[in-house]
Structures are given as structure tokens and as C-alpha cells.
Amino acid sequence: MGxxxxxxxxxxxxxxxxxxxxxxxxxxxxxxxxxxxxQQALSAASLExxxxxxAQLVVVAGKLHKTGPRNPARExxxxxxxxxxxxxxxxxxxxxLTSIWDYDxxxxxxxxxxxxxxxxxxxxxxxILTLLYLAPRNFPPATTAEERQAQIEKLRERWEVFRWAPGxxxxxxxxxxxxxxxxxxxxxxxxxxxxxxxxxxxxxxKK
Numbered sequence: 006m007g008x009x010x011x012x013x014x015x016x017x018x019x020x021x022x023x024x025x026x027x028x029x030x031x032x033x034x035x036x037x038x039x040x041x042x043x044q045q046a047l048s049a050a051s052l053e054x055x056x057x058x059x060a061q062l063v064v065v066a067g068k069l070h071k072t073g074p075r076n077p078a079r080e081x082x083x084x085x086x087x088x089x090x091x092x093x094x095x096x097x098x099x100x101x102l103t104s105i106w107d108y109d110x111x112x113x114x115x116x117x118x119x120x121x122x123x124x125x126x127x128x129x130x131x132x133i134l135t136l137l138y139l140a141p142r143n144f145p146p147a148t149t150a151e152e153r154q155a156q157i158e159k160l161r162e163r164w165e166v167f168r169w170a171p172g173x174x175x176x177x178x179x180x181x182x183x184x185x186x187x188x189x190x191x192x193x194x195x196x197x198x199x200x201x202x203x204x205x206x207x208x209x210x211k212k
Contacts, residue, residue: 036065043081046094059085059097063104070212072106072205079107086113092122099128103135106205108198111136111164118157126153133160137167170196 042065045058062085066078073079078101086098099117102110117129127146134141137160144160147153162177166185169175171193175182186192195203 036068037061039065039078039081043084046085046097047088052091052093055089055091055094056097059089059094059101063097063101066101066105071209073202074107074109075206075209076105076107079105082107083110086110092120092124095120095122096124096128099125099132103132106136106201108136108168108202115157115161115164118153118160130156130160133164137163139163166197168196168198170194170199 039062042058042062046055046062049055049058062078062081066076066082069076069078071077082098082101082105086095086102089095089098099114111133114129114132118126118133120126120129130144131141133139134144139160144156147156162181165175165177166181169177169182169185171182171186171189173196177185189195189197
């Protein structure tokens with residue numbers, strides 16, 4: 006129970022900091038460069054300053070109104086996620102990547118579900134569920150390492166299903182491949198991932 010409360014507290018802290026960073030952002034002010042905020046998130050003197058910089062980076066990513074690799078804040082967010090030693094800062098980076106629908110780092114999120122920090126594990130799992138449109142109730146909090154590993158394998162399979170297109174190499178069984186073909190609008194067409202990425206690109210062009 007104590008560990009769960011710490012996780013919730015850490016997540017709430019990131020959300021609150023991000024909210025206030027957005028709410029009190031001076032109207033008309035030029036946004037801070039993502040690269041600058043990333044460096045502050047990694048090297049500011051105090052943890053609080055690092056968290057604030059990470060939260061502002063998330064806000065900037067949202068205000069840029071672009072998704073995935075088209076968002077200039079994507080690589081700074083990835084840098085913070087990979088290099089920060091503070092779980093709360095890494096959680097902020099993960100939430101930023103979730104908000105811009107960054108599928109390119111979903112494999113890294115699967116690895117992060119084994120992170121030493123329970124906060125990071127939870128944030129990574131939430132990103133995977135969001136990007137793959139999976140119901141959280143089907144993946145309740147794991148109470149043991151074995152349960153977590155079982156969920157990781159299940160999510161890895163769902164990810165493979167989501168990104169597989171007929172005719173491409175895959176680890177899916179023939180039965181699973183047939184199921185995917187039936188789910189696709191075009192049995193020989195693009196994967197669900199490709200369809201989603203095209204939709205996001207079209208959305209970005211309109212903004």
C-alpha cells in the first residue's frame with residue numbers, strides 16, 4: 006500500500022506541475038526551446054527544478070501541436086527519459102511522449118516496465134495501453150514480478166499485432182496472422198500502426 010501511495014503521489018506531482026506550468030504561461034510569450042528545457046531537466050541544481058523543467062517541456066510539446074517525430078520536443082523528451090536519474094522526471098518525459106503519440110519509442114516502454122522504479126513502470130505501462138487503445142481493466146496492477154512479466158509478454162504480442170502488415174516478417178503464429186487479416190479493412194493492406202500514423206500525419210498538416 007505504501008509503495009502504491011508513493012507512485013500515485015509521484016504521478017500527481019508531475020500532473021500538477023505541468024498544469025500550473027501551462028496555466029501560468031504568459032500569453033504571447035515565445036516558448037522555451039525544448040533542447041534548453043531538456044538540459045535543465047537533466048542538470049538543474051535541485052530535483053524540484055528538474056521536475057519543473059520536465060513539466061514545462063511536456064507543456065511545450067503540447068503547444069507545438071505536432072505528433073511523433075514531427076514534434077520538435079520529441080527528441081528532447083526521449084533524451085530526458087533515457088538520461089535522467091530521477092524517476093519523477095522520467096515519468097514526466099514518458100507522459101510527454103504519450104501526449105504526442107510517439108509510437109517510435111513503444112519498444113522502449115516495454116523495456117521500461119522492468120525499470121527499478123515502480124513509478125516509471127506504471128507510466129510506461131499507461132503509455133502502451135493508451136497508444137494501443139487497450140482497456141486498463143484488462144491489465145490490472147501486477148502484484149508480483151511474475152505477473153508483471155506475463156503482462157509485458159502479452160503487451161508485446163499486442164504491439165506486434167498492432168504493427169504487423171500482411172506479407173511482412175513477424176513472430177505471430179499463422180493463426181494470429183489470420184486473425185489480424187480479418188480485423189484489417191484491407192486483408193492485404195497496411196497495418197493498424199501505419200493507418201494510425203497516416204491519420205496523425207494528416208491531422209498535423211491541418212494544424
